[in-house]
Amino acid sequence: MENYVIEMLNIRKEFPGIVANDNITLQVKKGEIHALLGENGAGKSTLMNVLFGLYQPEKGEIRVDGKQVAINDPNVANRLGIGMVHQHFMLIDTFTVAQNIVLGSEPKKGLKIDMKKAVREVQELSDRYGLQVDATAKISDISVGMQQRVEILKTLYRGANVVILDEPTAVLTPQEIKELIVILRTLVKEGKSIILITHKLKEIMEVCDRCTVIRKGQGIGTVEVSETNPNDLASLMVGREIHFSTDKKAAEPKETILSIEGLTVQDSRHVDMVKALNLNIRAGEIVGIAGVDGNGQTELIEAITGLRKKSAGKVTLKNQDITNMPVRAITESGVGHIPQDRHKLGLVLDFSVGENIVLQTYYQKPYSKGGILSFKRIFDKAKALIEEYDVRTPSHLTKARALSGGNQQKAIIGREIDRNPDLLIAAQPTRGLDVGAIEFIHKRLIEQRDQGKAVLLVSFELDEILNVSDRIAVMFDGKIIATVDPKETNEQELGLLMAGSKLEKEGAQN
Amino acid sequence: MFSSTKFNFIIPIISVVLGLVAGAIIMLIFGYNPILGYQALWNGVFDSGFFMSETVNRITPYILTGLAIAFAFRTGLFNIGAEGQVLVGWIASVWVGTAIDAPTILHLPLALLAAGAAGAFWAFIPGILKAKLGVHEVIVSIMMNYVALHLTNYLIRDVMTDNSESTEQVKQTASLTNDFLIGLTGSRLHLGFIVALFMVIVMWVILERTKLGYELKAVGYNQHASNYAGMKVGRNIVISMVISGLFAGLAGAMQGLGSFGTAFTNTAFSNLGFDGIAVALLGGNNPFGVILSASLFGFLKVGALNMSTAGVPNEIIEIVIALIILFVASGFIIRWALLQLKKGERK
Numbered sequence: 001m002e003n004y005v006i007e008m009l010n011i012r013k014e015f016p017g018i019v020a021n022d023n024i025t026l027q028v029k030k031g032e033i034h035a036l037l038g039e040n041g042a043g044k045s046t047l048m049n050v051l052f053g054l055y056q057p058e059k060g061e062i063r064v065d066g067k068q069v070a071i072n073d074p075n076v077a078n079r080l081g082i083g084m085v086h087q088h089f090m091l092i093d094t095f096t097v098a099q100n101i102v103l104g105s106e107p108k109k110g111l112k113i114d115m116k117k118a119v120r121e122v123q124e125l126s127d128r129y130g131l132q133v134d135a136t137a138k139i140s141d142i143s144v145g146m147q148q149r150v151e152i153l154k155t156l157y158r159g160a161n162v163v164i165l166d167e168p169t170a171v172l173t174p175q176e177i178k179e180l181i182v183i184l185r186t187l188v189k190e191g192k193s194i195i196l197i198t199h200k201l202k203e204i205m206e207v208c209d210r211c212t213v214i215r216k217g218q219g220i221g222t223v224e225v226s227e228t229n230p231n232d233l234a235s236l237m238v239g240r241e242i243h244f245s246t247d248k249k250a251a252e253p254k255e256t257i258l259s260i261e262g263l264t265v266q267d268s269r270h271v272d273m274v275k276a277l278n279l280n281i282r283a284g285e286i287v288g289i290a291g292v293d294g295n296g297q298t299e300l301i302e303a304i305t306g307l308r309k310k311s312a313g314k315v316t317l318k319n320q321d322i323t324n325m326p327v328r329a330i331t332e333s334g335v336g337h338i339p340q341d342r343h344k345l346g347l348v349l350d351f352s353v354g355e356n357i358v359l360q361t362y363y364q365k366p367y368s369k370g371g372i373l374s375f376k377r378i379f380d381k382a383k384a385l386i387e388e389y390d391v392r393t394p395s396h397l398t399k400a401r402a403l404s405g406g407n408q409q410k411a412i413i414g415r416e417i418d419r420n421p422d423l424l425i426a427a428q429p430t431r432g433l434d435v436g437a438i439e440f441i442h443k444r445l446i447e448q449r450d451q452g453k454a455v456l457l458v459s460f461e462l463d464e465i466l467n468v469s470d471r472i473a474v475m476f477d478g479k480i481i482a483t484v485d486p487k488e489t490n491e492q493e494l495g496l497l498m499a500g501s502k503l504e505k506e507g508a509q510n
Numbered sequence: 511m512f513s514s515t516k517f518n519f520i521i522p523i524i525s526v527v528l529g530l531v532a533g534a535i536i537m538l539i540f541g542y543n544p545i546l547g548y549q550a551l552w553n554g555v556f557d558s559g560f561f562m563s564e565t566v567n568r569i570t571p572y573i574l575t576g577l578a579i580a581f582a583f584r585t586g587l588f589n590i591g592a593e594g595q596v597l598v599g600w601i602a603s604v605w606v607g608t609a610i611d612a613p614t615i616l617h618l619p620l621a622l623l624a625a626g627a628a629g630a631f632w633a634f635i636p637g638i639l640k641a642k643l644g645v646h647e648v649i650v651s652i653m654m655n656y657v658a659l660h661l662t663n664y665l666i667r668d669v670m671t672d673n674s675e676s677t678e679q680v681k682q683t684a685s686l687t688n689d690f691l692i693g694l695t696g697s698r699l700h701l702g703f704i705v706a707l708f709m710v711i712v713m714w715v716i717l718e719r720t721k722l723g724y725e726l727k728a729v730g731y732n733q734h735a736s737n738y739a740g741m742k743v744g745r746n747i748v749i750s751m752v753i754s755g756l757f758a759g760l761a762g763a764m765q766g767l768g769s770f771g772t773a774f775t776n777t778a779f780s781n782l783g784f785d786g787i788a789v790a791l792l793g794g795n796n797p798f799g800v801i802l803s804a805s806l807f808g809f810l811k812v813g814a815l816n817m818s819t820a821g822v823p824n825e826i827i828e829i830v831i832a833l834i835i836l837f838v839a840s841g842f843i844i845r846w847a848l849l850q851l852k853k854g855e856r857k
Contacts, residue, residue, distance in 0.1 A: 307737065328740025337738070345738040350731045355724070359739045368721040375719075 004066070005030045005193050006051070006082070006162055011060035013046055017394040020046040021057070024219035026195075026212050028162065033184060033194045035204040035211040035225070037237055039434040041392055041404035043217040044197045048164050052084045053077040083155020084164040087171075089147050091139045098122045098135040101154045125156055130186050145176035149183065156192075163187065164195045169203060170432055181207050199237070199434035201230040215239055238436035248446045251470035253282035257454035258304070258423050263313030265296070265303040273299040275478035276313065281423065286445060286455040288469025288486070290462065292498050296478040297458045298340060301427050304456075305337050306330040318422060331360055336421030338412055340428045340458070346412045347400045354382035354396035357415050381418075389414035390440070406437035413444060424448050427458045442468050462491050476500045518794045520848070521841040525792070526806065529834030533826055547822040554816025555809055561816075563697035567769045569808030571596070573706040574761035575786025576793055576800035577713050578629075578754045583795045584717055585750040586730025591636060591651025592758040593783025594658030595629035597776070599759025601662045602628035603766040604773040605670065607680030617683040622705065622763050629759015630752045632658060637751030641744030647751065655779065663775045676774035686768035700768035709757060713797040716753070726750050758783060788835050807831065 006028040013021040020043045028034045038044045049055045051062065053071040061068055064080045071077050077084075091100050102118040109117075122135040131149045139147060148168060155163050165184075169177045184194055184207055196208060204211055204225060211228070213220040213236045220236055235241055258281040265274035273296040281287045291297055302308035304315055306327040315323045322330050331337070339345035347356050358367050358378050366377045382396040389410045393403055400408060409429065416424065426445060430438040445468060449455050459465050465472055466486050474482045474497040482497050534544035555565050575592050582589035589595075603625035610617060636650035670677050686700040717723040729736045729746040736743055761782055766773055789807055793799030814827035837844065 305738075326740065327737065331740055339738060344732070344734045346735065348728050348732045348735050351728065359728070359735070362724055363721050371721050372719055373721055373724060 003030055004028060005064070006195075007063040007066075008047070008051060009061050009063070011047060011050060011057045011062075013043075013050055013055055013057050015394075019217050021050065021214075022217045022219075024060075024214055024217075025222075026219075027222070028193050028195060029210070030193055031188055031191055032209040033188055033196060033207055035208040036195055036197045036214070037199060037201075037204060037211050037233060038214040039199060039216075039237060039436050040406035042214050042237075044214060045166060047214070048084065048166060048195070048197060051077070052082060052164065078158050078160075081159055081161035082164070083158060083160030083162070085148065085151040085155060085166065085168065087166045087168075089151055091147055091150060093138075093140040095139060096135070097133055097137050097139065097142070097150050097153075100139060100150060101135075101157050105158060122153060122157065125153055129153075129156065129183065129190065131183060143176075144171050145173070145179065148172070148176075148180070152183070152187075160192070162193045162195065164197065166197045167199075168196065169198070169200060177203075201233050201435070204233065205230060213237055234435050237434070249450075251285045251449065253285040253470070254452065256280050256282050257318055258456070259314075259316040260304070261314045261316075263300070263303060263315065264311045265299045265308060266311050267299055272311075273478055274303065277479055279473060279480055281454040281456055283422070283452045283454050284449055285470045286449050286457055286468055288465040288472045289456070289458045289475050289480075290465045290472050290494055290498055291460075291475035293460050295475050295498075297427070297475055300475070301337070301340070301425055301456075301458060304330075304425065305335060334422035336416035336419055336424040338409075338416050338424070338426040338429050340431075342405070342408055342412055347408060349399065349401040351400060352397045353386065353391065353393050353400055353403065353411055354379045356400045356411060357382040357385055357396075360415060360419060385411070385414040385418055406433045409433060409437065409441070413441060417444060417448060421453065423454045423456065425456045425458075428460065429457070430459075430461070430464060438464075462494055465494070466491070474498055517841075517845055517848075518796070518799075521844050522792050522794060522799070522803065522838055524844050525834050525837035525841070528837045529830050532833045533830035536829060537822060537826060542822045542826075543820070546820040547817055547826065550817045550820035550822065551810070551813035551827070554813035554819075557816075559695040560697045561812060563691075563695040563699035565808050565812040566699055566703055567697075567764075568812050569804050570700075570702040570706045570768070571761040571764040571782050572785060572789050572804035572807050573703075573800055574709060574757050574764065575782050576789030576804050577709055577797060578757035578761070578783075579786045579790035580793065580795040580797065580800055581713055581717070581757060582750060582754040583790060584730065585726040585746075587640075587747065587750055587754070588648050589633060589636075589651060589751065589754045589758070590648050590787070591633060591654045591783070592754070592761075592786050593779050593781070594651065594655035595632045595755045595758035596762040596765075596780060596783045597655075597658040597662045598632045599625035599629040599762025600766040601665055601670075601762070601773045602759070603684075603763035604677055604680055605665075607684035607767055608670070608678055610684075611681070612683060614683045617681065618686070618767070621680070621684040621767055622760065625759045625763030625766065626756040627759065629755040629757070629762065631755070633751040633755025633758070634748060637748040640751075641747045655783070659776060659779060662773070666773055666775050670773075677772050679771045680767055684767055685771055686764070687771065698769055700764075702764040702768040705760060705764070707801070709760060710797045710801060713757070717797075722749070758786070761786075788831065791835060792838050 004027045008024065008026040011021050011024045024047055026036065026047065036044050046055065050057050051071065053074045053076050056072060062071060063069065069080060071080065098119045101122050107114045107117045107121070119135045126133040126135065131153060133146060133149050133153060139150070152163060168180060172180060187194060198204060208225045210222055211225050211233065212222040215237060260277060260279045263274055263277045264272055267273045277300065289297055299308060303310050306325055310323060314321065317333055317335065320333060322333055343349060348359065358381065361367060362373065367374060379396050386393060386396055391410045391414065392407050413429070429441050445455055445457065457468055469486050472484045472486050472489065473480045474484065474494065476498060477500065537544040537547050555561050575596060578592045578595070579589055603621045606621040606624040610620065612620065632654055635654060636647040639645040639650050640647045666677055667673055686702045687698065688701050691699045717727065725741050725746050726749065729741060729743050733743050785807060789800055789803045792803035810827050810831060814824035817824045817826065
């Protein structure tokens with residue numbers, strides 16, 4: 001018999017109206033990095049919360065080191081040597097690293113907390129696993145990557161043998177991801193086992209030994225990573241073939257829809273973030289704005305949509321001057337906006353999905369007549385869009401907060417496209433989403449283009465820009481410094497441009 | 511598993527029971543008989559039509575101040591200024607009730623309107639300051655409470671009367687009292703409860719059925735998303751405060767045109783507005799929940815007056831009320847306990 005440190009056998013977990021986990025089996029060997037792969041909302045987090053004692057399964061059994069256990073709260077999980085690093089860190093900003101780590105199991109000297117001992121122990125642990133954490137630093141002073149290591153240390157301090165990491169790389173920079181991978185390998189070398197919850201295939205291929213796939217709450221199976229490839233994993237995860245490069249026919253750009261002339265925009269500190277920028281977008285084309293975060297992309301979009309004041313310049317939509325219009329007038333004149341931050345701008349999380357579907361149109365007929373809302377009409381529309389855009393939600397009355405990121409985004413995209421705008425602005429539309437949802441969203445953007453709409457795509461992901469755009473405008477320091485054809489460029493060239501170096505073969509646009 | 515709506519209902523009920531039990535324990539500790547005490551409390555309300563009517567009169571303004579606070583809460587604001595809005599509403603209703611001659615069909619609505627408008631104006635000031643300058647509404651409205659207290663005292667003493675502590679009675683054409691009801695109960699029972707119940711429906715309709723309510727709630731939940739959707743965030747904050755103040759101002763009219771028929775100088779706050787916070791909290795910020803919690807508060811406050819007949823000091827009821835609020839506020843503990851019980855059953 002194999003030597004499993006954790007076994008979850010035939011787990012079933014139900015919530016009102018939904019089966020989150022159905023017959024899922026996960027077996028983790030000692031000393032391996034085991035990936036748990038699935039789309040957003042497939043039930044990965046639920047399964048891990050069952051293992052961590054936050055939820056009780058309706059069916060199935062859990063074994064730790066071969067012995068059957070009942071984990072009915074996180075303290076039991078801790079005692080069994082299971083530790084979890086959540087996606088959103090649970091740290092107290094004003095405490096030091098050591099204070100955070102010992103919180104709840106403080107070493108004591110009489111009645112007093114023995115802080116010296118705490119610092120020493122934490123520092124020893126950190127050094128042993130090569131985490132390079134300063135035990136006396138304040139949480140608010142250290143980077144996100146460091147904070148994540150503090151979370152890992154917290155589990156180790158509590159004697160974890162198995163560390164669960166929930167989407168650990170979502171918040172990290174590429175450099176930090178590399179460092180995390182080194183840390184994970186060290187942990188395994190020291191005899192720990194790791195469960196990595198992720199939907200990033202690249203990472204699985206790079207660090208994991210085996211991978212368990214779940215899809216729509218069902219256990220699909222476990223594969224050896226060395227015997228598979230990203231394409232197969234993706235198909236397992238979504239249940240069909242996935243095309244990493246999106247098929248599309250050549251663009252047929254027509255008349256100019258959006259024209260930006262000499263636009264200057266300041267951020268809230270009154271620093272010019274967009275500097276005399278010029279840009280045209282025509283009907284039937286997707287213009288991708290490539291650039292490193294913080295080069296004025298956010299301010300540009302906020303200025304076009306009226307959310308931010310323009311200090312100079314002119315914005316024209318279909319020959320209509322929209323420069324100084326309020327947000328609603330701009331929206332009504334034909335702009336759809338899929339915002340970068342869906343929780344802050346795109347949704348009222350405490351409203352139901354149905355109420356969010358009409359966030360831009362609630363005041364119009366037939367949803368509102370004489371100031372009275374027709375919830376029948378609102379919910380009819382919501383049900384139709386939920387169906388059409390494959391928003392997975394128990395019902396249109398479910399709070400938007402309860403949906404997974406991908407489904408929240410689909411609801412927003414459905415809402416914005418359904419208004420049939422001439423210009424569709426998509427800011428980071430696929431951030432944090434899995435391949436299935438990304439493919440879906442890219443298809444929708446291209447569909448809009450094919451219907452003769454102008455699409456403005458802002459993304460920090462070069463793959464996305466190269467795949468989807470018909471024309472790439474590189475933004476650096478508040479200006480468009482080059483416009484290139486995606487077919488004639490590559491990641492290296494774009495990378496250089498984004499860093500501010502000029503293009504030689506063709507003059508910059510302005 | 512309980513749904514959250516069920517919790518919203520169960521937690522206040524459990525809190526009330528726990529509050530009463532804790533009150534009984536306190537009575538026992540101090541050597542009083544809790545059964546006799548609570549019996550006196552009950553009899554204090556239900557023994558006579560007179561006291562039942564007094565209780566209704568007590569409940570009526572509680573409903574309105576409860577609505578005021580609940581409405582503000584639901585739209586993301588904390589209107590701690592309901593107290594001051596009650597006072598200005600009270601005096602505005604009495605002013606119109608004493609200074610104007612008109613038939614009832616005009617006079618009474620006008621007096622009510624004046625009360626609502628005065629309360630609304632009093633809430634408009636913190637609203638506009640929050641919308642334009644970002645000043646927190648709690649700070650401004652607490653200060654507005656004191657302004658209202660001293661302003662109304664000044665108006666009564668030096669403007670409406672000649673250095674008297676109380677105005678004259680409002681004219682019968684502006685009064686909420688009704689000969690039929692008085693004859694029936696021999697009490698001061700007035701028609702204000704109809705106004706209060708009507709406003710419960712008004713609040714529900716605004717919040718749950720109108721475009722305005724949708725906007726107000728959206729702004730309360732997420733100002734950024736509301737702005738993105740083209741709503742005017744500042745305007746909605748002001749409207750929300752104004753509607754909340756209108757409810758509180760009407761509570762003042764219940765006193766001015768109903769229970770007392772006059773306005774008098776106060777050395778301290780009436781506490782109607784502050785108690786409204788507790789009413790809203792216990793009622794789960796739901797307009798219909800507010801009816802229930804206001805009823806409980808009215809019942810406890812009136813019944814307590816009779817507890818001294820059982821030799822129990824009526825202050826005990828203030829402790830019970832405080833404990834109920836404490837239990838509601840720590841509702842998550844009750845929720846946790848219920849879930850543990852549920853777990854235990856399944857095993």
